[in-house]
Amino acid sequence: MFEQVMEGLRVVENGTYLDGTFGRGGHARGVLGRLGAGGRLLLMDKDPEAIAAAEREFGTDPRVSIRRGSFADLARWDAVRAGLDGILFDLGVSSPQLDVAERGFSFGKDGPLDMRMDPDAGESAAQWLARADEREIADVLWTYGEERMSRKIARAIVARRAQQPIERTADLAQLIASAMPRGKQDIHPATRSFQAIRIYVNRELADLETGLDAAYAALKPQGRLAVISFHSLEDRIVKRFIAARAKAPPANRRLPVAETFVPTLRAIGDAQKADTAEVASNPRSRSAVLRVAEKLEAAA
Structure with missing residues (x-):
């Protein structure tokens, strides 16, 4: 969902962006190609092989900083504290992890029963x-x-x-x-x-909940959050997270009148799915769901 992600993040030339799930860098290359000399790209991944790939390709670019770890811990990274213009989480297991039998993710390839991303x-x-x-x-x-x-x-x-x-x-x-x-x-x-x-x-759902909170806190006003999920459990968490900050809860006549709801996120369009051409070229994208939200000034 490369084009949808790039459109959703709305990269600005001198902005600062975080790819919290580097994988093998497809989205990172797209963001970096849209950044100018004053822009910054922060890359994270739990997988040491992904981090090694990031170091090989981007390690000499002064605009890029790389950190091994879960996006659940992004708030601990000093580089994040100045605020971010965009954050991407591409959830689930990556194709390289699935394709290497020794990682133990795939029932279609015999290997040690490991399954750890780290x-x-x-x-x-x-x-x-x-x-x-x-x-x-x-x-x-x-x-x-x-x-x-x-x-x-x-x-x-x-x-x-x-x-x-x-x-x-x-x-x-x-x-x-x-x-x-x-x-x-x-x-x-x-x-x-x-x-x-x-x-x-891998504590994936717990990390997602923590990571969403950390991403929300790190985003600047008008900053964008883009999350690609691959099954309903993940997507439900993302959908509810955005809705809780974008929509007033339903009124309950039995309860006292609550304070006026002030939205702090805005959902950018509806959930998006991979188009027919992408699914044909990459069958693993058939279950992908992209949600994008923008942080509002009221959250500042």
């Missing part, structure tokens, strides 16, 4: 599955994957690990498929479970 932080998926009880596993699969067979899959995982550790993506995918009822499947049986475990291991 391989130096927290538990791997294999470590979590080895210690979590059946109820916790089922709750994660239901809450973050909306997997209707969560309890049955959790029982199968606990039974299998009693015999041998589950340490490979192919083993987990096969185990999940064997626990699912036979019949027509629109998607691979392991899709929702892998998504749920990945979101949980």
